[in-house]
Amino acid sequence: MRRAVLVLAAVLPLAACGTASPSAAPASVPSGPVTVKDCAGKDVTFDKTPERVVTLDGYAAQTLVRLGVADKIVGTGFPAPFSADQAPHAERLAKIPVLAERVPVTEVVAAQQPDLVLTSFESFGGPSGSPKDADLVTMRAKGLTSCLRGPGSGRAALTDLAPTYEYVRKLGAVFGVGERAEQLVAELEGRAKAVAAKTSGAKPKVLVLQDNPVAGQPLQTSGAGTIAHALISLAGGESIFSDVSSMHAEISPEEVVQRDPQVVWVITDYTFAKLKGQELVAAVKANPLLANTTAGRQGKIISTSQYLVSFPSPLNVDGLEQLANALHAG
Amino acid sequence: MTTALDERRASPVRHAVPYPVLLTALAAVLVVSALLATGVGPVGVPADEVARILLHHLGGGGDTGAAADLIVWRIRFPRVLLGAVVGAGLALAGAVVQGVVRNPVADPYLLGLSHGASVGAVLVLTTGAAVLGALTLPAAAFAGATAAMAVVLVMARHRGRLLPMRLILVGVAFGHLFAGLTSFMLARTDSSAAQQQIIFWMLGGLSGARWETLPVTATVVAAVAVLLMIRARRLNALVLGEEASAALGVNATRLRWYLLVLTTLLTGTVVAVSGGIGFVGLIVPHLARMLVGADHRRMLPVTALLGALFLLWADVAARILIAPAELPIGILTAFLGVPFFLLVMRARGLATQENA
Numbered sequence: 073m074r075r076a077v078l079v080l081a082a083v084l085p086l087a088a089c090g091t092a093s094p095s096a097a098p099a100s101v102p103s104g105p106v107t108v109k110d111c112a113g114k115d116v117t118f119d120k121t122p123e124r125v126v127t128l129d130g131y132a133a134q135t136l137v138r139l140g141v142a143d144k145i146v147g148t149g150f151p152a153p154f155s156a157d158q159a160p161h162a163e164r165l166a167k168i169p170v171l172a173e174r175v176p177v178t179e180v181v182a183a184q185q186p187d188l189v190l191t192s193f194e195s196f197g198g199p200s201g202s203p204k205d206a207d208l209v210t211m212r213a214k215g216l217t218s219c220l221r222g223p224g225s226g227r228a229a230l231t232d233l234a235p236t237y238e239y240v241r242k243l244g245a246v247f248g249v250g251e252r253a254e255q256l257v258a259e260l261e262g263r264a265k266a267v268a269a270k271t272s273g274a275k276p277k278v279l280v281l282q283d284n285p286v287a288g289q290p291l292q293t294s295g296a297g298t299i300a301h302a303l304i305s306l307a308g309g310e311s312i313f314s315d316v317s318s319m320h321a322e323i324s325p326e327e328v329v330q331r332d333p334q335v336v337w338v339i340t341d342y343t344f345a346k347l348k349g350q351e352l353v354a355a356v357k358a359n360p361l362l363a364n365t366t367a368g369r370q371g372k373i374i375s376t377s378q379y380l381v382s383f384p385s386p387l388n389v390d391g392l393e394q395l396a397n398a399l400h401a402g
Numbered sequence: 403m404t405t406a407l408d409e410r411r412a413s414p415v416r417h418a419v420p421y422p423v424l425l426t427a428l429a430a431v432l433v434v435s436a437l438l439a440t441g442v443g444p445v446g447v448p449a450d451e452v453a454r455i456l457l458h459h460l461g462g463g464g465d466t467g468a469a470a471d472l473i474v475w476r477i478r479f480p481r482v483l484l485g486a487v488v489g490a491g492l493a494l495a496g497a498v499v500q501g502v503v504r505n506p507v508a509d510p511y512l513l514g515l516s517h518g519a520s521v522g523a524v525l526v527l528t529t530g531a532a533v534l535g536a537l538t539l540p541a542a543a544f545a546g547a548t549a550a551m552a553v554v555l556v557m558a559r560h561r562g563r564l565l566p567m568r569l570i571l572v573g574v575a576f577g578h579l580f581a582g583l584t585s586f587m588l589a590r591t592d593s594s595a596a597q598q599q600i601i602f603w604m605l606g607g608l609s610g611a612r613w614e615t616l617p618v619t620a621t622v623v624a625a626v627a628v629l630l631m632i633r634a635r636r637l638n639a640l641v642l643g644e645e646a647s648a649a650l651g652v653n654a655t656r657l658r659w660y661l662l663v664l665t666t667l668l669t670g671t672v673v674a675v676s677g678g679i680g681f682v683g684l685i686v687p688h689l690a691r692m693l694v695g696a697d698h699r700r701m702l703p704v705t706a707l708l709g710a711l712f713l714l715w716a717d718v719a720a721r722i723l724i725a726p727a728e729l730p731i732g733i734l735t736a737f738l739g740v741p742f743f744l745l746v747m748r749a750r751g752l753a754t755q756e757n758a
Binding site for chain 2: 171172174176177178179180182183184185195197198199200201204206207210211318
């Protein structure tokens, strides 16, 4: 199995695509073979720029649109994140053929005859029937995933958006639009720095929730190895559950009361949540389990859609701005 | 337990359809089913196109590079064949275990075999160890099944004898231990991708099928099937019980060892490629007994064919019911298997007191 190992953006052989013109017109750049590293540190070599790309989830498509290579996408799965995007990208994304509302199965992907399959999830083959690494070999397509985890240890806490920037740079290299990728990363980093500049000294203690807690059951939170955790750090807050690492970590209600969050950050739109959007936020506000916490007493319950903050995507910075605004408001 | 021989004599089916005709018919249905199943999937490929592609390749033609060619020949057809092979293997393993422990509800799950395989596979999925590359997962599952069987056999042995009741008790106990271990690792893993893979693996599925993995599985299933057929007569004696088999000159303990090693090989190989597909090993042998009686010489080939047919169609349903998404096949084996089994049981009017 691919175990995520973060490839440092600095070691990416960006030089290989240094021929990209400033206008970054995608198809017109005759570049030599480009080699990037996958999450396991293995080389993936592209003899020519990919022409037929399937994105298994909308996040990867959102990155490609911003790199100006959306015309290479022949189909996408899981288009739900598009709903969180804005003009002019939303219009462009709406034109991409949708293969399935969730992650498409192998056969549906193969029918598109892709030469590159992308996902912003951690690995291929997660959802039932979706293409695994070996299936990509069968259909003679390359595959690239985003790499969430830090190098070496699988438990390293994520405190910045390195995985997002790294994936943007990697795709920029693959498509011969390295400069455009650098511009995008510079823009995103600039906005992230602007957020950091506005944060004050005191670090509010934040509890992340993904659904309305039910009495007698463990709560689900985003652990230290997630984009959400990175955004809390960047926004000048402090996650009270930095000691768990998984994306849907279960925590006990007693611990929540003990650690006393000052802010509850509800990440909405998870498919397993019983309520959607603001209904969920209202339900969390009324939840007696949180009534005895500082956040509950002061009504500091804020929310962001998971489409901005759950997987590496350029929209992570939008999520960061929303979070920082809510965190430091009032 | 009334003897198997009595049941065979009482079998109402014996005079209905001659055995060779039944066997030929089942084989023919299997071949036709394989072709039909290859034509069905989330991506629509016209029937004549499917036929043309299959003829092209079966006639020795190479890949044409067309999308339909890729889907039919590289993705669907190996999957259909693997479904048939895995179904036959699971059904045979179930039939033999039922005979060995003289218990009608036995299957490889009951002896902890499948759970052992799960532990092996989940260990690989959670630690990310990949010493053997793509073969790591199947190898680990196989090693898990073997280790589980070894432990169960050693613990169940009592004064040099291997008795059915002890086997079942020890097998069930270790099965629970292994299931607990699997759940523990599932709860402990941080990666949601690994969690998804583990859950998918526990429910089983054939989406891992490809030409490269098919020959090994098919060879093992075929070889074990032949070895079982050679022992089918003695397996009949074993079902009669300790004293009766001794009277017939069969060393029950030695035969049980031999058959269980074969079953482990079969289960380990099959589970390694398809995950834990339940129910086939439990139900299909009973269907076969209803059709041709309990004589293993007649029942084992029918079991293999029925198992192949059953899993092949269950997988078709898994692929198309919620297309373009896919259901874990374990759900379908239960949904299709239970009503079918009850229907056949009622239609055959099979008296259940034989096992009372």
